[in-house]
Structures are given as structure tokens and as C-alpha cells.
Amino acid sequence: MDTGVxxxxxxxxxxxxxxxxxxxxxxxxxxxxxxxxxxFGFTPNPDGFAYTDFGLGGFLRSGFGSAPNPNMDWKQFxxxxxxKMQTMTARxxxxxxxxxxxxxxxxxxxxxxxxxxxxIKSLKQLVHFYNTRDVYRMAVESGHCPAGTIEKVTCWPAAxxxxxxxxxxxxxxxxxxxxxxxxxxxxxxxDGFTTPYPDINTFTGTCMTxxxxxxxxNSSLIAAPVRP
Numbered sequence: 001m002d003t004g005v006x007x008x009x010x011x012x013x014x015x016x017x018x019x020x021x022x023x024x025x026x027x028x029x030x031x032x033x034x035x036x037x038x039x040f041g042f043t044p045n046p047d048g049f050a051y052t053d054f055g056l057g058g059f060l061r062s063g064f065g066s067a068p069n070p071n072m073d074w075k076q077f078x079x080x081x082x083x084k085m086q087t088m089t090a091r092x093x094x095x096x097x098x099x100x101x102x103x104x105x106x107x108x109x110x111x112x113x114x115x116x117x118x119x120i121k122s123l124k125q126l127v128h129f130y131n132t133r134d135v136y137r138m139a140v141e142s143g144h145c146p147a148g149t150i151e152k153v154t155c156w157p158a159a160x161x162x163x164x165x166x167x168x169x170x171x172x173x174x175x176x177x178x179x180x181x182x183x184x185x186x187x188x189x190x191d192g193f194t195t196p197y198p199d200i201n202t203f204t205g206t207c208m209t210x211x212x213x214x215x216x217x218n219s220s221l222i223a224a225p226v227r228p
Contacts, residue, residue, distance in 0.1 A: 013090035013189060018056045020083030022133055022165040024142050024157035025052075026119040027224040031065075049225050052160060053117070057082030083161025085116040094123060094187040104183075117160075125152050127174075127182045132156070134170030143223025151221060 025032075032051060034044035045051050047064075054063060060078035062069045069075065094103055096112060103112045104122045114120040119142070120129060129152070136156050138145060145155035159165060174182070 011091075014087050017087050018081070018084035019087055019166045020055070020085070020159075020161055020164045021115065021129075021169065022083075022137075022159035022162070023115050023117060023119050025049075025160040025224065026117040027142050027222050029117055054078075054082045054161060055116070056084040056086075057161075057164075080164060083159070083164050090186060091189050091191060093189060095190050120152075123183045123186055124179065127179045127186075128152070129156065130169045131172045131174045131179055132170075137170075141224035143221055157224075 027049075031045050032049045035046060035048045037043045045065075051064075053065075054061075057078045057080075058064070059066045060069055060074050060081055062072075093114075096103060100112075104124050112121065114123075114126050120126045133156050136149070136154050137159075138149070138155050138157065140146070140155075140157050142151065142157045145151045145157065149155035151157065
């Protein structure tokens, strides 16, 4: 029996694990286009858009773009770990600069990105993804949802890593009102902690604007390249 005392009993809102939520590939990730050698002949990503981020699975293989696995005995778990990313804390998930008082897209306070690749642009999108990922999943890349659908609203592109997806989410059958209630709860997790940035209230930048709220910020969407 563990008789130790926790170092901190403050809720951290994370399971300290890793999960594959089935996020689509984000065409705005710069690495996907860094296929040209630099001055030293180094090419950041020879595979271009064909590159797949396997997350924990990639690390266990000491794969491309990953730090070396310090214990290759773990390599046997790579296949069941493909696509899994570290589960981050939900604390301060709604935190934004004072001039951007909400994360909701597109705004006019549309400036934040969520999950490991930034595909999700607001807390409302985030909750809607958890709720409807498997309801509106379609076998297309981002930017190619069928006519009559809206990406991130009634169309979720294919998962970048389809295997090992967390199936406890995807069809929660929440109403729109219940989705908003979850967003309201997440907004309560802001604790005001800004150290080492005590000057946060002096932010003078400009929040992104434009688009139509009904499209969830898709006015700034760029389409994935069409593969031959």
C-alpha cells in the first residue's frame, strides 16, 4: 500500500497519460511544407505532407523527429502507442490576453489553438469534437469536406493516425446547450496564475477578426494538398 503523501493536492485536471483522440492532420503545420534543403543541406521534412506524427509511438521507435528512446525494451509497445499524445492539464485552458476575453472562433476574439497540432481553434470546437467526432467523421483531408457540410461543424476529416483512437469519446450525444455548459465549466479553471509573466495585462497585440461564426473560423482554413 502506498503510504506516501502527495506533494500537491491541487486538482490538475489531467490523467498524466497519453491518448490518440483522432485529430485530423492540420494543413497549417509548417513542418509539412519544409521539404527544401537549407544552406547546410538539411531538409527538415523530406516526406512533406505525407509525414505522419505518430506521437508516443514515434518516440518508442526513436522515429523521425523524435528524441532517441532511452530504453529500447519499450519499442515493443510502439504499435499500440501510435498517435498517442501527452494528455495536458485543462487548468487555464481558457486563459487569453485581456483584450481577447474568449477563445471562441472567430470572434472577434479568434487567436488560440488547441490539441497537439493546433487543429482546433476554440473551446466550443474542442467540446464539439469530443461530442461528434464519430458522428460526422468523413474519409477526406482537411479542406475537402463534401458540399453541404461545414468542417468542424458537420464534417470531421479523417484521423491522421486512425489506429488506437480513444473510443470513450466521439459520440457523446450532448445537446448544443450541454456543449456550451462544458465550455462554461472549462472557463472556470482559469486560476489567475501568470508567473513568470506578471506583465500579462500589458498585452497590446491585436486579436484575429473576421469570418463567420457559423463556420467556426473556417474562413482561415487552407486545404490539404491533393495526393496523386
